[in-house]
Structure formats: structure tokens, C-alpha cells
Amino acid sequence: KEKIEISKEQKALTKLIVEAYNQHQIPQDVAKKLLQEQYSAEENFLLLTEMATNQVQVIVEFTKNIPGFLSLDHEDQIALLKGSAVEAMFLRSAQVFSKKMPNQHSGVLEERIRKSGISEEFITPMFNFYKSIGELQMVQEEQALLTAITILTPDRPYVKDQGAVERLQEPMLDVLRKLCTLQHPQEPQYFARLLGRLTELRTLTHYHAEMLTSWRMNDHKFTPLLCEIWDVQ
Numbered sequence: 001k002e003k004i005e006i007s008k009e010q011k012a013l014t015k016l017i018v019e020a021y022n023q024h025q026i027p028q029d030v031a032k033k034l035l036q037e038q039y040s041a042e043e044n045f046l047l048l049t050e051m052a053t054n055q056v057q058v059i060v061e062f063t064k065n066i067p068g069f070l071s072l073d074h075e076d077q078i079a080l081l082k083g084s085a086v087e088a089m090f091l092r093s094a095q096v097f098s099k100k101m102p103n104q105h106s107g108v109l110e111e112r113i114r115k116s117g118i119s120e121e122f123i124t125p126m127f128n129f130y131k132s133i134g135e136l137q138m139v140q141e142e143q144a145l146l147t148a149i150t151i152l153t154p155d156r157p158y159v160k161d162q163g164a165v166e167r168l169q170e171p172m173l174d175v176l177r178k179l180c181t182l183q184h185p186q187e188p189q190y191f192a193r194l195l196g197r198l199t200e201l202r203t204l205t206h207y208h209a210e211m212l213t214s215w216r217m218n219d220h221k222f223t224p225l226l227c228e229i230w231d232v233q
Ligand SMILES: COc1ccc(-c2nc3ccccc3n2[C@H](C(=O)Nc2c(C)cccc2C)C2CCCCC2)c(OC)c1
Pocket: 026, 030, 031, 034, 044, 045, 047, 048, 051, 052, 055, 089, 090, 092, 093, 094, 096, 097, 112, 113, 116, 118, 208, 211, 212
């Protein structure tokens, strides 16, 4: 059994990514808010657009802390952010949904989300994803690195220098693979399962524009930033 060694540099990279991830996080208050009371479809839609708009800003700040990101071609930086914003939002939602909370709270939260105004057909794929993320019981290092790896996906639309993005993503994949082996020694396939979630995430994001336009209410208003990021309006 070869001894897995995480180098000094890899420890420093992980620390930096986790710090950036925790520093730029929306407080969990959306779950608390949803647990406190039942909102109308209109109020929930407004909350969703506020959360999503805020999350885009959070992701931009997080990404700026990824070593080398700011040295990428500027248009490629935008292409990476634009191409990963929806995935980052669902990944964040899945992590919030999977946070340890008393059983009846997670039951209420699930119910509030089911009744939020989202149309029925999207609920199953969304919760399937959330539960598959929850089953992994990721530690914060894995969550932070997985988010960075998602953002640094070389084959996003309009990325010109994919090689430069690969060179940033690879060190993240290397340290995540080692961390998974150390964190889950009894599960050699854990790292592969983790990356498999990113594939499930991409399929979920196919529906996101329709999820929004089919929200059970009339006249869906989006912020200009969301029109940019979501394929709506
Ligand atoms: C595109 O359609 C979506 C996207 C996300 C959710 C979603 N899944 C969640 C899981 C746990 C907690 C809250 C959850 N959200 C919303 C939320 O705010 N997601 C969120 C965002 C957006 C940014 C940062 C962080 C988060 C959590 C609540 C918005 C207000 C109505 C209820 C869902 C969703 O639910 C129907 C539909």
C-alpha cells in the first residue's frame, strides 16, 4: 500500500482554497429563514433571485483567490465564471441542504422547497442530486476543492486557452484525490464518486432556465446579472 503524502505546497493550496471558500460564503440563514415560515411562491422566487445574485458575487470573490486564476486571459475568466455559475449555485444548495440538522428540520426544509413554487417535474432530479451529495458526507476541504474544480472546467463554452485552465485544475484534482484517499481509506472509489456528482450536476443545470420560467407565478422578474448568468429573458 503506497503511503499517500500531501506535500507542503498541496497543504498550502488546500488551506488557501478552504479559507477563500469559507470567507466568501452566504451564511446558512436561507435554510433558517425557510424553516421559520412558509413563504408565497412570489416571496420564494424573490428570495431565490436574491440568493442567486449574491451567490454569483460570492463565487467571483472565491475564484479570484484561486492561484493563477487572475493570470488567465480575461475573457476566459468570464467564460469560466459564466459557465459554472449555475452549477456552483446547485452545488452550494446541495451542501446547504445536506448540512447536519435535526431530522424534523430537514423534513420541514424539504417540504418548504417542494412547495416553494418550483414546478413538480424538477423536484425529483433536484432532490436526487441533493441526496446524492448528502450521502458523500463531504468535509469542507472536499467541498471547497470540488467547487474550485467545477469553476476550473476547461471545456466551458468560449474558453480559448483550455490548456491554461487544465494546468490550474490539475493540482486541485491531485490534492482532492489524495485527500479523498486519506479521508475515506475504506472507500477507494470515493474520489470517482465525487467527480461523478459533477456529471449529475451538469444534467441538473440543463433544466435551470425552465425551472425559473415555470415557477408558479406570473411575471418573473430577474436582475440584470441573473439574465446574464441564467438563460432567461
Ligand atoms: C434554479 O432553481 C433552484 C435553485 C436552488 C434551489 C434551492 N435548493 C435549496 C436547498 C437548500 C436550501 C435552499 C435551496 N434553494 C433555494 C436557494 O436559496 N438556494 C441557494 C442559492 C440559489 C444560492 C446560494 C445558496 C443557496 C442555498 C431556495 C430559494 C427560496 C425558495 C426555496 C429554495 C431551488 O429550490 C427550489 C431552486
